[in-house]
Amino acid sequence: MNPVIGVAVKDIKMFFREKGTIFWTIAFPVLVMLLFSAIFGRETPFTANIGIVDADGTDISAMAISSLNGTGVFNIRLFENKSEALNALNATEVRAVITIPDGFMENLTRQVPAQVLLAVDETNPDVARLIRDIIKTFFTEFCKGIYEWSNATFPEPISIVEEQKIVGERIGYKEYILPGMMCYPLLFSSMVASTGAIVYEREKGTLKRIRASPIHPLKVLFGKTLAALLQTAITILIIAVLGAFVLNPKVNWDITALTPILFLGSMNGIALGLLISCIGRSPQEASGASTTIGIVLQWFTGMYFPLEYLPEYLQQIGRIVPMTYAAQALRDVMLRNITLKGLIQPIITLTASAIVLYAVGIILYRKWVEKE
């Protein structure tokens, strides 16, 4: 056989026998294409939960609520009173609260300027902007609709009066993205790096020397965990310092609240990396899988944009990833001034998932070491 053809045949065979190569050259671009299509190619806009307090309680206000519900943009939750609705807003159960004040219908029928009150969660600036725009547009159209229906003249459109500083200050994308970027190391310094550190030993055979020494396998694992924690801490510190100096964001740097969240998020990342490295049949497969999972998960954890941007099924994926809770908790601290006391729920969630994932990782790691 001609040497050129021989080399070509050999390379083609090797290509199709190397699963990692096939994945990175074929499957990964396809995956990214599908993912981006899902995120940015949606036919309908995002949906958001909003709360409505109908203090007017008239047919017109009921019609407004019904029409708003009919848009399909909002999942509407009705509240009996305003304080209940604002509590839900503060707990991020809803993204905005619309209050239809008493006398709304009366003002409309008397041709007096009518208004609705709007309180928006400003910690998601893009979501807040979208909600604000949609609600303004809706009430403008609703006003026109009422005019056509009653054939009356309404000189003043319905005005939207925003209630200030209900949930944090109005922030920009730089404030929004910084906590997200501080979560990036949880995936790539903790998860991907810990996978890499473990599979390297396997790939290079250096695990043999370690196993021939008296050191217990768990000590090796703990050493690697510590290294990954330090790597993550350093990376987060660099991102935070650079972010603070370059972006000059108006965020709350509550170290006592941020530290446990970042530590637990990192432990979750390390545990995931450990699982992947033990499940992977070969070092290359484990390393590739970890990198891919890291790349994919960064879009599902609310790091770069709110989860609400995603279709519901992708939001569901995001909700099973521990880093999503870490990202949300970081934003709660940095943008909403939530203190450590207010973080009990995410801390419990992150602790539980870290313990479960790390425990399973230890079991798999021990089996894997014995098998090696």
Added chain:
Amino acid sequence: MIVEKSFETNLRADEPLADEVIIEINGLVKHYGEVKALDKVSLNVRKGEIFGLLGPNGAGKTTLIEILCGLRSFDKGEVTILGLDLAKNSQKIRSLIGFCPQETLLYDLLNVYENLSFAASLYSMPSKKFKERLEVTSKVLGIEEFIKKKAKELSGGMKRRANLAASIIHDPPIVILDEPTTGFDPNVKREFWETIRTLKHNEKTVLLSTHDMYEADALCDRVAIMDKGQIVAIDKPHVLKEKFGGKSSICIRVKEDQTEKALKLLKPYGYTFREEEIQIFTENPWKLMPEISNTLLGNNVLTEKIEVLEPTLEDVFIRLTGRRLLEES
């Protein structure tokens, strides 16, 4: 030259073995599924000797070594190392062994010093002791010149020495080497043999596996010949050759037109003639060679070659297994 002086190689024929048994193996059995990798292996390694496991690939050498180093479990038998039962004291025993596998287990991005430091940390070695051991090990193995070089920048021979240094940095009484010179060119191989001899000089007991009969012959005080998971013979190399290697011989080649005349002259000695060479088997080849040489020269037969062929461990292996060692390798 990596060491300042070379040392006595094998034990002499009459030199006694040390009394103290360092490694004692009795009836060791290991299966990989249906395949019996070790079949009732029994042997003793004595203090201060270089003990060789000689056999082709698949003979069970690496399996045996990995069991001794605690890297593999075994199915049956008893292994005692420095008086400790391997089955019960695996972790303790690992600290007494310096294992140097066939492959170079260095971290490419670390320099030699950092690699040794990591190896020392596996044995919880204090930094002061590490510095002391580093000094000794560097001198013994001649790694000072490249101690600050990254592993990926080292030559093959340097890597092997650094690898060995990492294996003995904790000053173990036993050093186990798995195929230590595989892939070396002859010069590097001989250089590494000297390195191994320095270990013996430094009062280490060395157990090594090899499929190189010359290595086993040149380096080992005693050799266990392994085949298909069994020990087929154990003794000093020259004893094995005496027992199983057959007689020595004198091999003669003369000018082609004088072959017939030479064969007539050498008939009284008894010979075999094959591939233009006359071979005379004898118990005392060195005594007989001058006589044969004089006989041929006295009758104007010019020799192109006359040499003594002594039995090798290859001959021993053939005699014991019916197969060639190198072919199997």
